[in-house]
Amino acid sequence: MNSEAACRDQILLILGAWGMPADKAERVAEALVWADLRGVASHGISMLTEYDSRRQGGRINMAAVPAILRQTPVSALVDGDGGMGHPAAHLAMSLAIEKAKANGVGVVVVRNSSHFGALGHYTELAALADLIGIATTSVSGITAAPTGGAAARFGTDPFSFAAPSADGKTFLLDMATTTVARGKVRNRGNENLHCPPGWVLTPEGLPSTDPNAPFNGGFLTSLGGSLEGASYKGYGLAAMVNILSSCLAGSTLITDPMHLKQPWGQDIAHFFMTIDPTLFRESGEFEQSVEIFSNALRATPPADPAVPVQVAGDPERARMEERRTKGIPIAPGLRSKLIAIAAEAGTPWLLY
Numbered sequence: 001m002n003s004e005a006a007c008r009d010q011i012l013l014i015l016g017a018w019g020m021p022a023d024k025a026e027r028v029a030e031a032l033v034w035a036d037l038r039g040v041a042s043h044g045i046s047m048l049t050e051y052d053s054r055r056q057g058g059r060i061n062m063a064a065v066p067a068i069l070r071q072t073p074v075s076a077l078v079d080g081d082g083g084m085g086h087p088a089a090h091l092a093m094s095l096a097i098e099k100a101k102a103n104g105v106g107v108v109v110v111r112n113s114s115h116f117g118a119l120g121h122y123t124e125l126a127a128l129a130d131l132i133g134i135a136t137t138s139v140s141g142i143t144a145a146p147t148g149g150a151a152a153r154f155g156t157d158p159f160s161f162a163a164p165s166a167d168g169k170t171f172l173l174d175m176a177t178t179t180v181a182r183g184k185v186r187n188r189g190n191e192n193l194h195c196p197p198g199w200v201l202t203p204e205g206l207p208s209t210d211p212n213a214p215f216n217g218g219f220l221t222s223l224g225g226s227l228e229g230a231s232y233k234g235y236g237l238a239a240m241v242n243i244l245s246s247c248l249a250g251s252t253l254i255t256d257p258m259h260l261k262q263p264w265g266q267d268i269a270h271f272f273m274t275i276d277p278t279l280f281r282e283s284g285e286f287e288q289s290v291e292i293f294s295n296a297l298r299a300t301p302p303a304d305p306a307v308p309v310q311v312a313g314d315p316e317r318a319r320m321e322e323r324r325t326k327g328i329p330i331a332p333g334l335r336s337k338l339i340a341i342a343a344e345a346g347t348p349w350l351l352y
Contacts, residue, residue: 004324007032010349011029031116043118046334050115050186051084054114054266059260066091079110082114144157146235155182156182163290165291169311177235178220189215194210200219249270
């Protein structure tokens with residue numbers, strides 16, 4: 001097992017060797033370790049394998065400096081300068097928090113960015129500031145077909161919502177609009193494991209358990225996983241994510257043939273919104289309501305007495321407490337890939 005500090009140091013060493021400024025690299029390491037601590041391995045240190053591939057392909061500006069292009073008291077537009085998305089996303093959410101604290105609401109969109117880790121990392125920042133946080137992002141991997149379609153038009157197109165609770169147990173929803181995140185499928189492939197049925201489809205649209213299928217012309221399944229209404233809602237949510245992110249920020253649409261083919265960066269777009277509950281309630285009342293509501297859900301009689309009912313954010317919180325004590329595991333297949341990346345970058349390997 002590896003400590004939180006060791007994982008952060010390993011990430012910083014590699015990013016520094018890639019030419020990323022130290023202050024920007026800190027934002028990346030912070031987001032990746034946040035995910036690994038909570039058991040969200042699809043968005044943790046494993047992402048270095050994809051970042052390395054994109055960097056070598058000239059799709060990430062490692063020296064990027066995000067900039068504010070325009071703003072009002074309640075809004076802002078940020079340009080990510082074709083770099084890794086974490087610094088731009090952190091700047092955007094910080095602006096949204098600042099504006100909500102001053103004026104009740106903050107809305108910030110980002111264009112010309114790239115993958116920025118787990119959305120929940122950013123919406124939690126809002127909740128920790130006693131605000132409601134909402135975030136969406138467009139993505140690079142076009143791997144999901146609209147319900148009934150035979151060609152990919154969407155990615156995982158995630159959505160996150162966070163609300164502060166009086167007991168400190170933030171309600172934190174972070175979800176893909178596909179059955180699972182693309183990174184979970186990638187991590188299965190890293191370890192030569194099959195996917196559970198229902199995760200992926202072949203290029204012909206047939207069910208598969210091959211983790212390489214979505215990377216070789218196949219698809220991820222839409223949320224709901226069938227031709228019934230549930231999956232229509234799933235890709236409808238994916239469409240909403242792209243409208244809030246790409247359409248609002250002015251980035252290339254995921255359906256545009258030129259998506260990911262811009263001369264600079266990936267042109268991924270993000271959306272962040274913060275709301276101050278004191279616009280509507282006295283200070284602390286909203287948080288008390290969230291606690292009461294969440295505890296009522298937790299008190300639901302479980303179908304299986306051994307599996308209590310949980311609220312969004314509970315499983316990740318429990319995993320974080322465990323891993324801060326016992327450490328963060330790195331699976332053997334991923335470990336081999338990361339060792340190779342560190343060696344190529346000329347940095348020491350610090351982890352187990």
